[in-house]
Every structure is written in C-alpha cells, then in structure tokens.
Amino acid sequence: MAAGSSQNAKPKLSKHLKQMKFMQRTQEKEEEDELEKERQQRIDEAHWALDLPELQVKESKYEMEPSFVICEDLHQFGRMSFKGINPTIERIMKNIEAEKSEKACEEREKDLMVTDKEMADRYNTLVGTIGKKFVKKRDRMESDIDTAEPVMKKHRKQFMKPSDDDI
Incomplete structure (x- = not known):
C-alpha cells in the first residue's frame, strides 16, 4: 500500500534544486499571485454597497438621430446613381418615386x-x-302668402311718456 500511495503523490524536489535562481523566481511569482488573491478577497469582503433603488431614466420627448439622412429623406433607395452611371439603380429609383407620387x-x-x-344633400x-x-x-310674394301662416306685424317700440307720479 505504501508503494501505491507514493506513486500518486508528487515527487518532492530537493533542497538544492529549490534554491536555484529559476526555481526561486517561479516560487516568488506564485507567492505574489497568492498575496494578490488574498488582497482582492479582503477588498471584496470589505466593500459594501448602498441598497438604493435604481435610478429610472427619464424618457426624453425628443428623438436624437446621429445623422441628418432621415431629416433630408435620403435613405429611401439605399444605393443611388446619377447621370447614367448605374442605369438599373436609376430605373429602380424612378419606379419607387413614381409609386410614392401615386x-x-x-x-x-x-x-x-x-x-x-x-352630393345629393348639396343638390337638394x-x-x-x-x-x-x-x-x-x-x-x-304670392307663394309666401299661400304657404306661410299669417305673419304678425311687429310693432315698433315707441317712446312712452313718464307718468306724473314719478316726479
């Protein structure tokens, strides 16, 4: 049993081998890494955070666009061609423009x-x-007399003389 357990274990390095320069450098790097891990762990444990509700981003009533292309309505065709450089694209541009105008x-x-x-109501x-x-x-005048009821004459308001009792 002792022979089986010694085969699984790492072989121990000799004291003289560990004192060699290249071995000391790797050992120092490992120690520095361990110290750094311990330091980071201590910082994480010491770090605390406030339990504040997350700030809600207020929606803006303005829409921000990084380019003026949409404002100028330039994005309608994708590729563009002028003066007969690419006739197929110019044909597509004309078709799209015709559809829009239609x-x-x-x-x-x-x-x-x-x-x-x-139309019938207006005609009536x-x-x-x-x-x-x-x-x-x-x-x-004759049609008004026949169809309309007798119209009462409106009396004009006349000036009424004040009574002597008021004075």
Whole structure:
C-alpha cells in the first residue's frame, strides 16, 4: 500500500534544486499571485454597497438621430446613381418615386372626394336656392302668402311718456 500511495503523490524536489535562481523566481511569482488573491478577497469582503433603488431614466420627448439622412429623406433607395452611371439603380429609383407620387395623389383624391349622399344633400339645398333666384318678385310674394301662416306685424317700440307720479 505504501508503494501505491507514493506513486500518486508528487515527487518532492530537493533542497538544492529549490534554491536555484529559476526555481526561486517561479516560487516568488506564485507567492505574489497568492498575496494578490488574498488582497482582492479582503477588498471584496470589505466593500459594501448602498441598497438604493435604481435610478429610472427619464424618457426624453425628443428623438436624437446621429445623422441628418432621415431629416433630408435620403435613405429611401439605399444605393443611388446619377447621370447614367448605374442605369438599373436609376430605373429602380424612378419606379419607387413614381409609386410614392401615386400614393400621395390617391391620398389627395380621397380627401377631396365627395360621397354620393353629400352630393345629393348639396343638390337638394341648391335647387331651392337657385329656384328662388329666378322667381319674379310678384310670384315670390304670392307663394309666401299661400304657404306661410299669417305673419304678425311687429310693432315698433315707441317712446312712452313718464307718468306724473314719478316726479
């Protein structure tokens, strides 16, 4: 048993071998590493932190962009070409621009379009208004008398003389 246990254990270095310069350097490095670990451990144990709630970042009402490309609307095509340098890209640019202008035109038409019901309501009010314009004064008076109830004449307010009792 003693022979088996001695085979697993590391062989011990002799005293003279340990005193050699290269062995002393490695031993010193190991000692420095251990000291550094101990020092770091002591710092970690001594270190304390406040239990404060985390600060919440207030959301800004402004959006920050690092580039002016979005403001100038330059990012719409990705690659760009001018003066016939790359005709395929110029064709794509024209197609995209045409689609955008078509969408904008459709939006404008939707805003300006009048529905059938609105048109009928407007037509009903216009028929009476325009019809009244071309009716002669005599006919207008007769139609008012026939259709309208008798109109009560409004008396003008007149000056009332104060009574003698007030003086």
